[in-house]
Amino acid sequence: MTPASLSPPPDDLVVDVHGLRKTYGDRTVVDDLDLQVRAGEVVGLIGANGAGKTTTVECLQGLRRPDGGTVRVLGLDPHRDTQRLRAMVGSQLQDSALPDRLRVGEAVALFARERSGRGEELLERFGLQHRRRSAFATLSGGERQRLFLVLALLDRPRLVVLDELTQGLDPAARREVWGAVARLRDEGTTVLLVTHEIEEAEALCGRVVAMRAGRVLDTGTPAELVARHAGQVRVSFTLPAAVDVAGLAALPGVTGVERAGGTVTVSGRRTTVAHTGAWLVRRGDVPTDLDVQTASLEAALLHLLEDAA
Amino acid sequence: MSTRRLVATELRLMLRDPMTLTFVLVFPVVTMLIIGGSFGTSPDEAFPVDPTQWYVASYFTVVIGATGLIMLPVHLAAYRERGVLRRFAAAGFSRWSFALAELVLGLAAVAVAGVVLLAVAAPVYGVPVPDQPLRVLAGVLLGSVAFVGIGVLLGTVLPSARSAQALGMLLFFPSFLLGVGGPPPAVLSPALRDLSEVLPLALVTEAVRDPWLGLGSATGPLVVVGLGAVVALALAARRTAL
Numbered sequence: 001m002t003p004a005s006l007s008p009p010p011d012d013l014v015v016d017v018h019g020l021r022k023t024y025g026d027r028t029v030v031d032d033l034d035l036q037v038r039a040g041e042v043v044g045l046i047g048a049n050g051a052g053k054t055t056t057v058e059c060l061q062g063l064r065r066p067d068g069g070t071v072r073v074l075g076l077d078p079h080r081d082t083q084r085l086r087a088m089v090g091s092q093l094q095d096s097a098l099p100d101r102l103r104v105g106e107a108v109a110l111f112a113r114e115r116s117g118r119g120e121e122l123l124e125r126f127g128l129q130h131r132r133r134s135a136f137a138t139l140s141g142g143e144r145q146r147l148f149l150v151l152a153l154l155d156r157p158r159l160v161v162l163d164e165l166t167q168g169l170d171p172a173a174r175r176e177v178w179g180a181v182a183r184l185r186d187e188g189t190t191v192l193l194v195t196h197e198i199e200e201a202e203a204l205c206g207r208v209v210a211m212r213a214g215r216v217l218d219t220g221t222p223a224e225l226v227a228r229h230a231g232q233v234r235v236s237f238t239l240p241a242a243v244d245v246a247g248l249a250a251l252p253g254v255t256g257v258e259r260a261g262g263t264v265t266v267s268g269r270r271t272t273v274a275h276t277g278a279w280l281v282r283r284g285d286v287p288t289d290l291d292v293q294t295a296s297l298e299a300a301l302l303h304l305l306e307d308a309a
Numbered sequence: 310m311s312t313r314r315l316v317a318t319e320l321r322l323m324l325r326d327p328m329t330l331t332f333v334l335v336f337p338v339v340t341m342l343i344i345g346g347s348f349g350t351s352p353d354e355a356f357p358v359d360p361t362q363w364y365v366a367s368y369f370t371v372v373i374g375a376t377g378l379i380m381l382p383v384h385l386a387a388y389r390e391r392g393v394l395r396r397f398a399a400a401g402f403s404r405w406s407f408a409l410a411e412l413v414l415g416l417a418a419v420a421v422a423g424v425v426l427l428a429v430a431a432p433v434y435g436v437p438v439p440d441q442p443l444r445v446l447a448g449v450l451l452g453s454v455a456f457v458g459i460g461v462l463l464g465t466v467l468p469s470a471r472s473a474q475a476l477g478m479l480l481f482f483p484s485f486l487l488g489v490g491g492p493p494p495a496v497l498s499p500a501l502r503d504l505s506e507v508l509p510l511a512l513v514t515e516a517v518r519d520p521w522l523g524l525g526s527a528t529g530p531l532v533v534v535g536l537g538a539v540v541a542l543a544l545a546a547r548r549t550a551l
């Protein structure tokens with residue numbers, strides 16, 4: 001790494017990574033990766049298993065030493081300024097645990113750098129105050145993840161790194177944890193969220209970084225990624241055979257109109273939905289079975305990953 | 310500050326989970342009662358002193374071996390396997406705090422199990438009065454530190470609690486049988502006797518038993534054990550640096 005080559009980071013740049021490379025033996029796990037996270041952003045690092053997401057955040061947390069590139073977190077080098085940085089970064093790690101018999105209240109006391117009411121406040125906020133005397137082993141999956149969130153937030157970190165926060169949780173517990181992260185987002189906490197669940201990224205992240213084979217494929221808001229990669233919107237409905245649908249093809253954004261039996265399918269950009277609806281209303285013949293298949297982030301990412309393969 | 314909290318937590322968890330200590334507490338006591346009562350009370354060509362006294366003094370080292378070769382490796386490998394160590398590392402505990410916590414934990418285990426062993430031995434066989442108490446203390450202390458270091462090292466190298474248990478047993482039992490809690494060296498074949506003289510746990514036993522029973526000062530074994538303690542501790546601290 002060449003610290004001298006770094007230009008001074010803008011004040012709000014919390015994570016600034018250039019050309020990060022990490023190899024295990026002859027296997028390159030992270031390859032020339034750039035990543036920037038600004039203060040107050042919730043950024044989702046998304047990709048299939050083995051994309052290099054966890055290795056990337058472990059380099060940011062000072063848990064692994066990069067083989068190349070520059071990594072700055074809050075202006076510090078995670079490998080050299082590990083202890084200073086760990087006081088400012090709250091971490092929830094993939095596949096980590098606490099000793100089985102450690103109680104919730106004891107974990108909070110153990111992990112807090114300073115004695116304050118912060119632990120109690122967080123336990124209450126994340127609905128764990130009644131579990132204060134419960135051993136870690138007796139907590140449900142959702143409660144464990146909420147406890148990890150509490151521990152990650154104890155020292156009022158400037159960056160929170162959450163790695164596969166909802167892995168293995170049932171849908172109810174997942175929603176519960178998402179609610180907790182959404183509250184962080186609403187309070188302006190900077191969050192780097194590692195996930196392979198598109199729904200999670202869509203629900204929580206203002207910006208998504210799509211990764212494959214250790215590289216960034218694209219980055220943007222979920223809507224931007226959808227617009228760039230998700231393909232077309234499809235509007236389907238039934239109309240009597242006698243109705244002429246030639247006018248639909250001339251609507252703004254429409255790229256195709258198909259008729260199969262009584263069903264009409266209009267394809268095109270997102271604006272197609274509104275224009276098709278308006279066309280039907282103008283005709284005074286509103287179908288009762290109108291169905292819209294919008295492009296999703298999932299479709300966008302699948303296209304993106306397929307194109308990169 | 311964080312080190313003190315970690316030490317206190319580890320000790321509290323050990324008390325809360327007595328199963329962790331079971332082998333260290335029970336095995337030396339049971340085997341001492343069986344083996345110690347098997348050879349009578351008169352010195353002969355195999356035993357330079359009363360055999361019961363010989364085994365009471367020897368079994369203190371069994372506690373040290375059980376702690377270092379079985380209890381600590383299993384405890385630490387389980388932590389590593391489950392991601393507890395990564396969790397501590399990411400939380401920013403000071404660099405050496407975990408190594409120190411494990412050293413305290415190991416020494417506490419030896420102290421507790423050692424006291425239990427002597428408390429059981431006292432009414433049954435009697436506890437011999439140490440001939441050179443300071444030498445005995447030095448042997449116990451350096452031997453404990455060396456084996457705690459070895460235990461921490463094994464725990465951080467082995468991938469799982471199960472593998473730590475398997476390897477720990479494999480390392481512990483030959484050491485235990487040769488020159489520590491098994492047959493007296495005089496009845497062993499020359500090859501086994503030679504081996505028993507260089508096994509680390511047998512060296513600790515010599516450094517503790519000889520000055521305890523007035524069989525010599527065991528300066529050589531004590532120095533080797535002391536050097537072993539420094540090396541094992543340095544390696545263990547390096548491995549566990551968070």
